[in-house]
Amino acid sequence: MGGVTALAHHLTIGQVAERSGVPHTTLRFYEDRGLISAERTAGNQRRYPRATLRRIAFIRSAQRVGLSLDDIAEALSTLPAHSAPTKADWTKLSKRWRTELDTRIDALQRLRDSLTTCIGCGCLSLRACGLFNQQDQLAEYGPGAPKLKAASEGGI
Amino acid sequence: MGGVTALAHHLTIGQVAERSGVPHTTLRFYEDRGLISAERTAGNQRRYPRATLRRIAFIRSAQRVGLSLDDIAEALSTLPAHSAPTKADWTKLSKRWRTELDTRIDALQRLRDSLTTCIGCGCLSLRACGLFNQQDQLAEYGPGAPKLKAASEGGI
DNA sequence: GTCGAACTTCGACTTAACTGGAGGTCATGG
DNA sequence: CCATGACCTCCAGTTAAGTCGAAGTTCGAC
Numbered sequence: 001m002g003g004v005t006a007l008a009h010h011l012t013i014g015q016v017a018e019r020s021g022v023p024h025t026t027l028r029f030y031e032d033r034g035l036i037s038a039e040r041t042a043g044n045q046r047r048y049p050r051a052t053l054r055r056i057a058f059i060r061s062a063q064r065v066g067l068s069l070d071d072i073a074e075a076l077s078t079l080p081a082h083s084a085p086t087k088a089d090w091t092k093l094s095k096r097w098r099t100e101l102d103t104r105i106d107a108l109q110r111l112r113d114s115l116t117t118c119i120g121c122g123c124l125s126l127r128a129c130g131l132f133n134q135q136d137q138l139a140e141y142g143p144g145a146p147k148l149k150a151a152s153e154g155g156i
Numbered sequence: 157m158g159g160v161t162a163l164a165h166h167l168t169i170g171q172v173a174e175r176s177g178v179p180h181t182t183l184r185f186y187e188d189r190g191l192i193s194a195e196r197t198a199g200n201q202r203r204y205p206r207a208t209l210r211r212i213a214f215i216r217s218a219q220r221v222g223l224s225l226d227d228i229a230e231a232l233s234t235l236p237a238h239s240a241p242t243k244a245d246w247t248k249l250s251k252r253w254r255t256e257l258d259t260r261i262d263a264l265q266r267l268r269d270s271l272t273t274c275i276g277c278g279c280l281s282l283r284a285c286g287l288f289n290q291q292d293q294l295a296e297y298g299p300g301a302p303k304l305k306a307a308s309e310g311g312i
Numbered sequence: 313g314t315c316g317a318a319c320t321t322c323g324a325c326t327t328a329a330c331t332g333g334a335g336g337t338c339a340t341g342g
Numbered sequence: 343c344c345a346t347g348a349c350c351t352c353c354a355g356t357t358a359a360g361t362c363g364a365a366g367t368t369c370g371a372c
Contacts, residue, residue, distance in 0.1 A: 012318075012319080013318085013319070014317095014318060014319080023360085023361080024318095024319090025360075025361060025362075026359085026360065026361085028320095028321090029359075029360060029361090033359090041368085041369090042368095043319085043320090043367075043368045043369075044319085044320065044321095044367080044368080045318085045319055045320070045367095045368065045369080046319085046320090061263075061266075061267050061270075062267060063359095064263055065222065065260065065263050065264045065267055066221065066222030068358075068359090069358075069359070070358090090271060093271060094271035097268070097271060098268065098271070101264060101267060101268040102268065104221065104264055105261060105264045105265060105268065107217070107220055107221050108221045108257060108260055108261045108264065109261060110217075111217050111218060111221055111257060112253070112254065112257040112258065112261065114217075115246060115249060115250035115253060115254070168348075168349080169348085169349070169350095170348060170349080179330090179331080180348095180349090181330075181331060181332075182329085182330065182331085184350095184351090185329075185330065185331090189329090197338085197339095198338095199337075199338045199339075199349085199350090200337080200338080200349085200350065200351095201337095201338070201339090201348085201349055201350070202349080202350090219329095224328075224329090225328075225329070226328090
């Protein structure tokens with residue numbers, strides 16, 4: 001119960017869980033997957049630097065828009081694990097993701113617009129619309145569960 | 157092997173699989189989940205109306221942008237299962253999804269822009285940026301695996 | 313120095329979305 | 343009429359992302 005104090009800039013897992021809204025079980029899971037990391041006390045307990053909160057916010061944001069933890073882990077690997085990222089760090093990350101995010105935004109807009117445009121243009125079959133055409137080109141990039149083997153040119 | 161003929165506007169599962177690019181196993185799976193349906197021959201084999209191809213294209217598009225099969229199933233339940241959807245059908249579907257899709261597009265753009273904007277404005281902590289703020293509001297809307305229960309406004 | 317909350321590991325379970333195999337049935341060109 | 347390939351059902355396995363519980367350890371306020 002009492003006041004958990006802990007060295008000002010080192011947060012316990014419970015504190016991080018509370019502040020980030022991410023369950024502590026999930027934080028350990030993220031650690032397993034290499035998304036975050038922590039120092040340990042003499043007694044083997046985790047202590048997180050504040051920068052971790054930022055990392056977690058980023059992870060959740062990226063997840064919300066449909067990116068996998070593997071993709072996110074790869075991107076995050078370019079950021080320093082324990083200190084606050086520098087401008088250069090962000091720029092690097094930004095470059096890698098820009099295209100990927102643009103593609104996804106495009107797909108979403110396409111879907112949304114198809115719902116209207118296809119009606120407007122009378123091509124109810126969708127056949128001439130972006131919806132269909134994208135389908136073919138992005139082909140196996142499709143849905144998201146198992147294997148996802150090849151995955152193409154790696155870069156996210 | 158030979159020419160699989162079948163009544164012109166009724167496709168076999170193999171034909172649908174080939175034309176849609178979706179494995180036949182997955183087509184049966186989709187049927188279980190109520191996403192598509194088929195008539196049966198006297199011998200109990202599936203025969204799909206052509207409109208099914210459109211449904212499948214829609215399903216895959218929606219999945220690609222991160223919607224769950226449950227969400228998609230719900231939306232599709234407003235469309236006629238066997239005939240081509242009418243303009244009114246599409247309009248109904250469109251209305252239901254518009255907001256949802258807009259929200260997702262927004263989140264994506266926010267993430268993308270955060271990668272640049274946060275650098276530009278110097279708030280490397282992201283704390284003042286959309287990334288963080290959205291987090292709270294969309295809260296439980298978040299990641300996608302099990303339960304998804306209360307989740308609360310945790311606040312990152 | 314002790315007591316309870318918070319922490320530790322580890323392994324089993326869950327959900328979503330498939331994927332694959334076994335074992336049997338249907339359809340059709342020769 | 344029969345071989346072969348496409349189809350059928352059922353069920354078990356996989357991957358991703360968690361989630362839960364047991365059993366034991368550490369922390370820190372009293």
